[in-house]
Amino acid sequence: MAFVHALFGRSDYAIIGELVEPKSKVLDLGCGEAELLAWLKEHKQVEARGVELSAAKVQRAIARGVSVYQGDIDEALADYPNATFDTIILSQTLQETQHPLRVLTEMLRVGRTAIVAFPNFGHWRVRVSHLFSGRAPKTGLFPYDWHSSPNLHYLTVQDFESLANEQGWHVDRRIFLAGQRQISMAPNLFAEVAVYMFHKPVQKN
Amino acid sequence: MIVESQQARFPSIALDCGVTLHNIDVTYETYGTLDSAKSNAILILHAFSGDAHAAGVDATGAPGWWDNMIGPAKAFDTNKYFVICSNVLGGCRGTTGPSSIDAATGKPYAMTFPVITIGDMVRLQKMLIDSLGIERLLAVAGGSMGGMQVLEWVAAYPESVRCALPIASTWRHSAQQIAFNEVGRQAVMFDPDWNNGDYYSTSKPPARGLSIARMVGHITYMSDESMRQKFGRRLRDKNAFGFDFEVDFEVESYLRYRGAQFVDRFDPNSYLFITKAMDYFDVTQGRGPLPTVFEKADTRFLVISFTSDWLYPTYQSLEIVRALRSRNREVAFVELESNYGHDAFLIEVGEQMEIVRGFLASAFKETSAGLMKECA
Numbered sequence: 001m002a003f004v005h006a007l008f009g010r011s012d013y014a015i016i017g018e019l020v021e022p023k024s025k026v027l028d029l030g031c032g033e034a035e036l037l038a039w040l041k042e043h044k045q046v047e048a049r050g051v052e053l054s055a056a057k058v059q060r061a062i063a064r065g066v067s068v069y070q071g072d073i074d075e076a077l078a079d080y081p082n083a084t085f086d087t088i089i090l091s092q093t094l095q096e097t098q099h100p101l102r103v104l105t106e107m108l109r110v111g112r113t114a115i116v117a118f119p120n121f122g123h124w125r126v127r128v129s130h131l132f133s134g135r136a137p138k139t140g141l142f143p144y145d146w147h148s149s150p151n152l153h154y155l156t157v158q159d160f161e162s163l164a165n166e167q168g169w170h171v172d173r174r175i176f177l178a179g180q181r182q183i184s185m186a187p188n189l190f191a192e193v194a195v196y197m198f199h200k201p202v203q204k205n
Numbered sequence: 206m207i208v209e210s211q212q213a214r215f216p217s218i219a220l221d222c223g224v225t226l227h228n229i230d231v232t233y234e235t236y237g238t239l240d241s242a243k244s245n246a247i248l249i250l251h252a253f254s255g256d257a258h259a260a261g262v263d264a265t266g267a268p269g270w271w272d273n274m275i276g277p278a279k280a281f282d283t284n285k286y287f288v289i290c291s292n293v294l295g296g297c298r299g300t301t302g303p304s305s306i307d308a309a310t311g312k313p314y315a316m317t318f319p320v321i322t323i324g325d326m327v328r329l330q331k332m333l334i335d336s337l338g339i340e341r342l343l344a345v346a347g348g349s350m351g352g353m354q355v356l357e358w359v360a361a362y363p364e365s366v367r368c369a370l371p372i373a374s375t376w377r378h379s380a381q382q383i384a385f386n387e388v389g390r391q392a393v394m395f396d397p398d399w400n401n402g403d404y405y406s407t408s409k410p411p412a413r414g415l416s417i418a419r420m421v422g423h424i425t426y427m428s429d430e431s432m433r434q435k436f437g438r439r440l441r442d443k444n445a446f447g448f449d450f451e452v453d454f455e456v457e458s459y460l461r462y463r464g465a466q467f468v469d470r471f472d473p474n475s476y477l478f479i480t481k482a483m484d485y486f487d488v489t490q491g492r493g494p495l496p497t498v499f500e501k502a503d504t505r506f507l508v509i510s511f512t513s514d515w516l517y518p519t520y521q522s523l524e525i526v527r528a529l530r531s532r533n534r535e536v537a538f539v540e541l542e543s544n545y546g547h548d549a550f551l552i553e554v555g556e557q558m559e560i561v562r563g564f565l566a567s568a569f570k571e572t573s574a575g576l577m578k579e580c581a
Contacts, residue, residue: 025533049535058539062507063559065567069508069526069538079530 004182008035011177012091012117015195019115019173020044024086027051027111029073029103030093034061041066049085051076073097077106085111092193094118095151101163108200113172117195120176122156122188141192157188164198173197206276208261208269210234210299215332218294224319228308231333232257232299233291236275237283239339244572246339247281247565248330249290250347250354252551253422253479254471256298259290273554280554280561285569286343291333293326293354295479297472300329304405304472315474316402323350323486327357331365343569346370346561348550349517350479356488356525363502368568370561372509373550375521376495376528377487382516385425386480389418393473402474415473416464423463428513428546432456495528506536507564509557511549537564 007013013036020026022044028037031050040046050068052058061068069076073093088111090103095118097103107114119141120126129137136146144151157176164171176183176191183190213231220226234257239246249259249271260275260283262268269290275281281288292300295318303318310317334342345358345366352374359369375382393399396414404410427435436456440446443453452458492498506529510522519540529536541556543549550557 047535049533055539055542058537059541059556059560062537062539063563065563065570067505067535067537069530069536070540071526071538076530079527080533081531084533 004177004180006180007039011180012193012195013039015175015177015182016089016091016115016117017043019195019197020046020087020089022046025049025084026087026089027080027085028089028091029076029107030090030096031061031066031068033057034064034066034068036089036091037061037066037068038064073103074099074106077103077110080110082109083112087111087113087115089115091115091117092119095153095155098152100153100155104163105167108169108198113197113199115195115197116160117193118155118160120157120188120191120194121154122158123192124189127189157191157194160194160196164196168201169198170201171196171198206236206261208234208236208258208263210257210263212299213333213336215329215336218325218329218332220319220325221322222319226301226319229294229301229329230299230305231291231301231329233289233333234258234260234269235290236260236288237286239287239337243339244341244343245285245569246287246289246334246337246342247344247346248334248342248358249275249281249288250330250345250351250358251290251293252347252349252351253483254467255351256296257290257292257300258298260288271551274558274561280558281346281565282562286565289334289337291330293479294329295321295326295475295482297475298470302472303402303474303478313405315405318474318478320481320485321478322482323353323357324361326482327354327361330354330358331362334365341365341367343572344368344370344565346372347374348372349374349547350483352517353483353486353488357486359502359504360488360492360498363499363504366502366504367572368505368507368565369502370507370509370564371522371525372557373511373514373517373522373547375486375517376525377489378484379521383484385421385516386484388421390477390480392417392421393476396473399473402477404473410468411473412465412468415468415471415476416461418464418476419467419471420460420464423460425516426546426548428515428544430513430544431546431548434544435459495524496531499529499534500532502534504534505564505568506534506538507561508536508538509550509560510538510540511543511545511547511553512540513544514547514549516547 004011005014025047028050037048041048058070088107125139126137175195176187177193258269259271260269292298295302307314352371355371393414396411399411439455441458510519526538543553
């Protein structure tokens with residue numbers, strides 16, 4: 001077990017901050033107020049772009065000096081030509097998208113590498129909550145009532161692994177977080193947040 | 206701060222219509238100080254009825270039209286930047302236009318003034334900027350027709366523009382926009398006092414036509430919501446209908462007032478020429494599809510639209526954003542919430558101020574860092 005720094009109070013941001021190559025082209029989908037992008041611009045001299053749905057967050061992101069535009073993730077990706085970015089980040093937003101697989105596929109078209117962080121629905125607390133309450137799970141990680149949750153799709157570490165396998169994606173890094181710790185044992189049970197860095201192998205004719 | 210306007214004169218300018226115009230005067234104002242590297246200049250471009258007086262107060266005590274955005278510690282911070290604003294070609298506020306004297310005849314140009322374009326306006330601004338010794342502007346910014354000039358600047362002189370801020374604007378005038386302008390022009394030209402544009406000698410301008418044109422304009426600048434809030438069905442200085450055709454409603458009184466007021470400060474022929482220039486505007490004309498127009502530009506864009514602006518709706522801004530995205534040009538975009546309609550870019554300054562200030566600060570920081578690297 002290793003401790004992970006938090007960046008803006010988030011350990012997944014700290015991990016992503018390490019994974020992104022200096023001076024690369026980065027697009028952050030659902031970038032919020034662009035704290036991470038501003039950090040990457042400052043510390044890794046990346047060419048930063050961001051998409052965010054909330055006008056209030058976009059305003060603060062632009063005021064921070066990051067080129068962020070207000071828009072929907074699916075639409076934003078469609079405009080870009082192939083391989084425009086080195087890295088595309090989707091942090092804690094996959095579960096809120098309408099068509100997760102379509103978004104992931106588009107990410108791998110527009111970017112060379114994708115980094116995805118998502119809350120693990122397979123965590124033991126989620127399982128326990130469901131098992132004993134008999135109701136839709138409510139935990140620190142999934143704090144919402146079923147009727148007012150922004151989450152549209154729930155996935156586990158295992159689910160993501162099989163999707164990657166099925167789609168033929170090559171996983172470069174898989175990092176599992178429990179609070180401020182990085183864990184490796186039984187991640188589907190113990191990981192609160194999973195971070196995957198992956199790419200689509202170049203097709204050989 | 207009391208500002209004084211300045212004058213520049215240029216021997217000639219070749220216009221898009223093929224005519225060369227001679228002895229052109231340009232009236233402009235500047236605020237702040239140009240730094241030694243000439244890297245902090247921002248050109249502000251005014252909307253249809255604006256002028257060079259964008260900030261501060263003039264000798265008569267009148268504030269500039271964007272005084273809430275330009276000044277010390279404001280969005281266009283004159284402690285940091287050197288801000289320039291000039292009256293457009295074809296205008297009537299100090300820059301050569303149809304009411305100026307044609308040296309060849311000794312009389313006002315009137316309808317012999319050549320039909321000008323947004324491209325011509327920008328060409329003249331470039332001459333002004335060159336004459337000030339500025340090679341690259343930190344930013345060009347403007348709302349409405351000002352935004353069209355912003356886009357034209359990037360298309361015509363990509364290497365001269367570091368940042369572009371088209372606000373509540375469009376890359377080409379739509380049928381609806383042309384339609385409203387045509388109503389305004391017809392109102393002016395149907396007024397018998399217009400006299401084919403030759404009313405300067407009679408000193409009886411087509412005031413009724415121009416004020417009706419302005420009344421229509423004001424309706425398009427507001428929104429259903431803002432008119433409901435501002436006027437509702439309130440009556441003007443009365444408790445009951447007059448059962449005649451004098452002013453009953455507040456909104457009628459307001460429109461008549463704004464119409465009449467406009468006549469005192471605007472030349473009816475300038476109304477015709479400038480609206481025509483807007484209607485002709487299509488930044489892709491002669492340049493190919495929109496994405497390719499901005500392809501060469503190493504310009505950072507900040508595009509802003511407003512939710513209730515139905516004259517320059519958000520979709521027009523989004524078309525610009527999408528074209529830039531398709532070439533991975535650097536673009537920030539936000540649609541701001543406002544009830545004020547198209548007028549929002551002049552009124553709704555709180556959020557706009559924060560966004561513009563932050564955007565410019567980061568661009569200026571990058572530009573300064575770049576300059577230091579070049580010198581090292």
